[in-house]
Amino acid sequence: MTDAPGHLLIVDDNKVNRLLLSRNVELLGHKASVAENGLVAMEMLSSQSYDLLLLDIEMPEMDGFQVLEAINADPDLRELPVIVTSSVEGLDNIVRCIELGAEDYLPKPVNKTLLSARVSSGLEKKRLRDEQRRLLERFATTEVAQDLQESGFAIGGKRANASVLFCDIRGFTALSENLAPEATIDLLNTFYTLMFEAVTSNGGIVSLMLGDGLMALFGVPQPLNNTAQSAVAAGHEMHSMIEMLNHDRLADGERSLRIGIGIATGEVVAGYAGTDNRATYTCIGSAVNLAARLEAETQNTGSRILVDQETLDLLDRVDIQETFGGTQIKGFSDPFDIHAL
Structure with a gap:
C-alpha cells in the first residue's frame, strides 16, 4: 500500500455528513474537498484532478447513480476510484453501483476502520493505474495509448x-x-x-x-x-x-x-x-x-x-x-x- 496522501472529493447533500467524512479523511492524512450534490461534483471534477471520490446516492440536482454514469462515460474520469457511502438499502442498489463502476459500497454511518481500509485500497489502485498509464505512454504514444484504452x-x-x-x-x-x-x-x-x-x-x-x-x-x-x-x-x-x-x-x-x-x-x-x-x-x-x-x-x-x-x-x-x-x-x-x- 502507498503512504502518499491523496486528494479526495466528498459528495454528500448533508452538511453534517460532509463535515464528519472530511474530518475522518483528514485524520487519515489526506486532503478533503466537498460538494453538496452531483452537479457541483462534476463541475469540480472537470476543473481539478482528484485521487478518489466518496459519493452519496440520494442527492438533489444530480444523484449518485447519475454521477457514476457520467464518470463512466468520460474517458478522462473513468479510472477515478469511487466509493459509495450511502444509507440507501437493498442489494439491487449496491449491485447497480458496482455495475456503474464503483469500487466499493460503505453503508452509513460509515465505520472509520472500514473507511481507512477502503480509502487506502482505492488510492493504491489509482496509483497503480496511473503508473500503468505512464508506462504505456512512455513506450507507446499518447494516441496509441488512447486507442488501446478506447478500443x-x-x-x-x-x-x-x-x-x-x-x-x-x-x-x-x-x-x-x-x-x-x-x-x-x-x-x-x-x-x-x-x-x-x-x-x-x-x-x-x-x-x-x-x-x-x-x-x-x-x-x-x-x-x-x-x-x-x-x-x-x-x-x-x-x-x-x-x-x-x-x-x-x-x-x-x-x-x-x-x-x-x-x-x-x-x-x-x-x-x-x-x-x-x-x-x-x-x-x-x-x-x-x-x-x-x-x-x-x-x-x-x-x-x-x-x-x-x-x-x-x-x-x-x-x-x-x-x-x-x-x-x-x-x-x-x-x-x-x-x-x-
Missing part, C-alpha cells in the same frame, strides 16, 4: 487514409565514427526529442525509430482533417529544429546535421502487429514503401523534402522548389512525379 488490444489492422513520413540523418555513419558511444547516444536522444516534438505538435505519431531515422504516421490511429498538410508542416518544423540545433553545434565546434524527409499519402492498413505477448503499432501499404523510397531519393536530388503527387494534391499552400517528372522509384514498376518542397 482494446487486438492483433490486426484497419484500412485508413494516412500520410507517412520518413526522416533520416544524412551521413550519420561518418558523423558518428569519431564520437564516443555515450556522445552518439546523446546526439540521437537530442535528435529524437526534437523530431518527436515536430511530429506530435502537428497531430502525428512516431511509429518506428530506425537507428538514425524514424517513421511517422498522420491520420492513424486518430483521424486528421488533412493528413498531408499535417505531415508537410511537421517536415518543415523538423528542418527548422535541426537548423536551431546546428547553430549550437557549430558554436561548439561540432559538425552540422542534415536530414532528408520523404512523405507519401494513400490507403494503409494500420494496427497492432506481432503476437499477443509482444506487439507494436504500425502500418503497411504502398504509401509506406513510397515514403521510405522518397526519403532515400532526397540524397540523389539534394532535396530537403520530397512528396508524392497524392500529398501535393491535398496541400492548401505549397512552395514547390522542383518537380522530378517520371522518376523511377526502386520497388515500383511505374514512374512517379515527385516534388521537392
Whole structure:
C-alpha cells in the first residue's frame, strides 16, 4: 500500500455528513474537498484532478447513480476510484453501483476502520493505474495509448487514409565514427526529442525509430482533417529544429546535421502487429514503401523534402522548389512525379 496522501472529493447533500467524512479523511492524512450534490461534483471534477471520490446516492440536482454514469462515460474520469457511502438499502442498489463502476459500497454511518481500509485500497489502485498509464505512454504514444484504452488490444489492422513520413540523418555513419558511444547516444536522444516534438505538435505519431531515422504516421490511429498538410508542416518544423540545433553545434565546434524527409499519402492498413505477448503499432501499404523510397531519393536530388503527387494534391499552400517528372522509384514498376518542397 502507498503512504502518499491523496486528494479526495466528498459528495454528500448533508452538511453534517460532509463535515464528519472530511474530518475522518483528514485524520487519515489526506486532503478533503466537498460538494453538496452531483452537479457541483462534476463541475469540480472537470476543473481539478482528484485521487478518489466518496459519493452519496440520494442527492438533489444530480444523484449518485447519475454521477457514476457520467464518470463512466468520460474517458478522462473513468479510472477515478469511487466509493459509495450511502444509507440507501437493498442489494439491487449496491449491485447497480458496482455495475456503474464503483469500487466499493460503505453503508452509513460509515465505520472509520472500514473507511481507512477502503480509502487506502482505492488510492493504491489509482496509483497503480496511473503508473500503468505512464508506462504505456512512455513506450507507446499518447494516441496509441488512447486507442488501446478506447478500443482494446487486438492483433490486426484497419484500412485508413494516412500520410507517412520518413526522416533520416544524412551521413550519420561518418558523423558518428569519431564520437564516443555515450556522445552518439546523446546526439540521437537530442535528435529524437526534437523530431518527436515536430511530429506530435502537428497531430502525428512516431511509429518506428530506425537507428538514425524514424517513421511517422498522420491520420492513424486518430483521424486528421488533412493528413498531408499535417505531415508537410511537421517536415518543415523538423528542418527548422535541426537548423536551431546546428547553430549550437557549430558554436561548439561540432559538425552540422542534415536530414532528408520523404512523405507519401494513400490507403494503409494500420494496427497492432506481432503476437499477443509482444506487439507494436504500425502500418503497411504502398504509401509506406513510397515514403521510405522518397526519403532515400532526397540524397540523389539534394532535396530537403520530397512528396508524392497524392500529398501535393491535398496541400492548401505549397512552395514547390522542383518537380522530378517520371522518376523511377526502386520497388515500383511505374514512374512517379515527385516534388521537392
